[in-house]
Amino acid sequence: MIELPNKSPLYLQVRDQIVAGIAAGDWPVGDALPSEFELAQKLGVSQGTVRKGLDALVAEGVLIRRQGIGTFIADAPDAWGSAELLDTYGVALTTVIELLACSRVHASDEVAAALGLRRGIQVYSIKRLIRVGADAFGVEEICVPSDQFEGLDARRIKQAGGNPRGVFLKQFGLRLLEGTPRLRTVLAEREVARLLQLEVDFPLLESIRVAQTLDGRKIEWSRLLCRTDRYAYRPNCDA
Amino acid sequence: MIELPNKSPLYLQVRDQIVAGIAAGDWPVGDALPSEFELAQKLGVSQGTVRKGLDALVAEGVLIRRQGIGTFIADAPDAWGSAELLDTYGVALTTVIELLACSRVHASDEVAAALGLRRGIQVYSIKRLIRVGADAFGVEEICVPSDQFEGLDARRIKQAGGNPRGVFLKQFGLRLLEGTPRLRTVLAEREVARLLQLEVDFPLLESIRVAQTLDGRKIEWSRLLCRTDRYAYRPNCDA
DNA sequence: GAGTGGTCTAGACCACAGG
DNA sequence: CTGTGGTCTAGACCACTCT
Numbered sequence A, B: 001m002i003e004l005p006n007k008s009p010l011y012l013q014v015r016d017q018i019v020a021g022i023a024a025g026d027w028p029v030g031d032a033l034p035s036e037f038e039l040a041q042k043l044g045v046s047q048g049t050v051r052k053g054l055d056a057l058v059a060e061g062v063l064i065r066r067q068g069i070g071t072f073i074a075d076a077p078d079a080w081g082s083a084e085l086l087d088t089y090g091v092a093l094t095t096v097i098e099l100l101a102c103s104r105v106h107a108s109d110e111v112a113a114a115l116g117l118r119r120g121i122q123v124y125s126i127k128r129l130i131r132v133g134a135d136a137f138g139v140e141e142i143c144v145p146s147d148q149f150e151g152l153d154a155r156r157i158k159q160a161g162g163n164p165r166g167v168f169l170k171q172f173g174l175r176l177l178e179g180t181p182r183l184r185t186v187l188a189e190r191e192v193a194r195l196l197q198l199e200v201d202f203p204l205l206e207s208i209r210v211a212q213t214l215d216g217r218k219i220e221w222s223r224l225l226c227r228t229d230r231y232a233y234r235p236n237c238d239a
Numbered sequence C: 001g002a003g004t005g006g007t008c009t010a011g012a013c014c015a016c017a018g019g
Numbered sequence D: 001c002t003g004t005g006g007t008c009t010a011g012a013c014c015a016c017t018c019t
Helices: A010-023 A036-043 A047-059 A109-115 A154-159 A164-172 A190-196 B010-023 B036-043 B047-059 B109-115 B154-159 B164-172 B190-196
Strands: A063-066 A070-073 A084-087 A096-106 A122-132 A135-145 A182-187 A203-213 A218-226 A231-234 B063-066 B070-073 B084-087 B096-106 B122-132 B135-145 B182-187 B203-213 B218-226 B231-234
Touching: A010 A036, A010 A047, A036 A047, A047 A063, A096 A154, A109 A135, A109 A203, A109 A218, A135 A164, A135 A190, A154 A164, A182 B203, A203 B182, A218 A231, B010 B036, B010 B047, B036 B047, B047 B063, B096 B154, B109 B135, B109 B203, B109 B218, B135 B190, B154 B164, B218 B231
Parallel strands: none
Antiparallel strands: A063 A070, A084 A231, A096 A122, A122 A135, A135 A218, A182 A203, A182 B231, A203 A218, A231 B182, B063 B070, B084 B231, B096 B122, B122 B135, B135 B218, B182 B203, B203 B218
8 A cells, every 4th residue: 555665464554544544533433434445446455455454443343344335433332331241040131321420530549550640640530320120230430531531521421321432432532442351359338338229348249441442552441340149240351 | 165055155164174174183282284275275265265264263262373384273271271360460470270179960050051951960070279379269160061071080181281171172072162251259158268268258259151162062161269359350251 | 236245266475484 | 495374466256235
């Protein structure tokens, strides 16, 4: 394609061009990319090479192919939605998410370390309650550096159907890929116990993840605390 | 390739042929497959099609490609080895596995249900202790139907370096692909508490997985019970 | 029918490992 | 040097969706 004697394979350069185009907002969410043949011509490579370049993005869930129709920019799935909740007999349950708060706070040392930020820098903290039916299943906290998401607030998240990832993508142009969780069991502290209507020190499952942008910058830290006496949690770790 | 008007794409048929060849023991663990061009000629397809057919198996870890050398049958990774153990600051730790027992027992209802077996049928139960340094981190139980692994015992597992998957593959010709875990927090029962040198009711993390063969038969159930007060557990769920 | 993704080929060249 | 995996092309055809 371009004249630069870049030694990386052409299909990776194609991938990078597409990623750059997405980041630049060439094609908003839901839009179709140019066809594989168009892209091939525009980039000066063959259709097969374009196809291979897009394969990885399709596998990552960034693009969606529909035979006979086109290739589309995928919407941002909810961070929580990428997991499954099972009852004690393995049947999948559906959940409802309730936005509790979105506030600007100082990053805890843990969050700062995980995201490679200076200690005490400001982050947005988004708290959500996850219900299954009338039952409170878990609470989730999401932290992102405030300088990358200036003006984030509960209103904007609610407008996006309560999905922070949707706001990150559509309002701030950042798509996040989930990392694999770090798991522990912890005992419920007072605030969490209250939200989940459990006694203090009830044993909970903690799942901490760091998500990164398409170009590999770690940018979101999240922690899920949930009860697993009535349900089992099945993370899904692609990324 | 073959004359059957099979409507599945050629590269999937190639994949199936290779899988069949592996199952038939055409190439033992560590052996090289014929080159991509040889396979192409033998199967009557082009090299690109063979390559695409092998891609999935490479991604699944069944095959290993080495540029300039060849494509090799991968060894069976230890089920536990596919996870990571982190200390409280995110540094990866190495573990040592100790085989505790391998016995023939009646399947619990849970195991039978997970593997689609008749209730109470016989299974082999393999128990292992996972240490980090001198510290007992967790206990793992693996159950497989006894009729598929006639003659399995502790001696054979020890000969394979304590890795049951190695025995399954090399002695019984069955390669297993890991499923995603179902997670819960549970309280330590007496036997587990004793093995981990913890008091009864100490909160543990439980991770239950079902692994299946290359052709999709669920055949192994495993449960890990581990302490996460000093360590964090990071499963790795590819499959 | 026209346009899209999905597959396949034959042949070419490159990058790498080994004798 | 040869043989391997790894990339790339040009062109072909199929399968699907929409109009």
